[in-house]
Structure formats: structure tokens, C-alpha cells
Amino acid sequence: MSDILKQLDAILESRKNQSPDSSYVASLYHKGLEKILKKVGEEAVETIMAAKDLEHNGDTDHLVYEVADLWFHTLVLLAHQNLSSDDVTRELQRRFGLSGLDEKASRSVAK
Numbered sequence: 001m002s003d004i005l006k007q008l009d010a011i012l013e014s015r016k017n018q019s020p021d022s023s024y025v026a027s028l029y030h031k032g033l034e035k036i037l038k039k040v041g042e043e044a045v046e047t048i049m050a051a052k053d054l055e056h057n058g059d060t061d062h063l064v065y066e067v068a069d070l071w072f073h074t075l076v077l078l079a080h081q082n083l084s085s086d087d088v089t090r091e092l093q094r095r096f097g098l099s100g101l102d103e104k105a106s107r108s109v110a111k
Contacts, residue, residue: 005085008072012079028076036077043070 015023020030028036043066050066053059078084 002085002089005075005089008075009079009084009086012075013084016079025076029080033080036073036080039073040070040077043073046070 012025015025016029018026020027028039047063047066047070050059050063054063075085078087
């Protein structure tokens, strides 16, 4: 899985210097952070709706499709902010084996 994320990271990075007319991602970068955030929000809502629909129609493919869109647009956001999937996977590795309750408690103390 990390191979596809690394490939996406590289493609997303390369789109930063391209004309907004050349690709969807380049057009998002050109439109700026607010447009990217709006897309992430839209995809999050569509993911929630697909999850709710799954309860009624059993369509797992639709949920997977929407999660892929959400992940993709989140990767665009990370790249726009000069971050990558590696930053997220490192954070997930840091949390691995740590109780979710302990991790959440440590965040409230740190603030």
C-alpha cells in the first residue's frame, strides 16, 4: 500500500508546477487552500452519506469509492501544505500499540 501512496505523493508534488489547465490537481493548487479544504469537506460528507447508505443497501463499493476520494483529496491537502503520506504514516506508527484512550488523554494535557 505504501507504494501507491508514494506514487501519489510524487504525482501530487509534480502537479504543483503545472498549469491549472493541465490537470485537476493543478487546478486545485491554483485555486488555493480554501478550494482544497472545501473539496475535503465535500468528500467527508459524501463518505458519511455512503456509510449511512451502506446500512440500508449493503453497497460496500460506494463507501470504498467515497473513502478513496476523501483520501485522495486529503493527500492533495497535505501536498499543498508541503507534507506527504509519510508524515501521516509516521504519526500512525507512533500511535501503534498506544491505547486510544491514553493517546487522547495526552493530547488534552499537551494543549
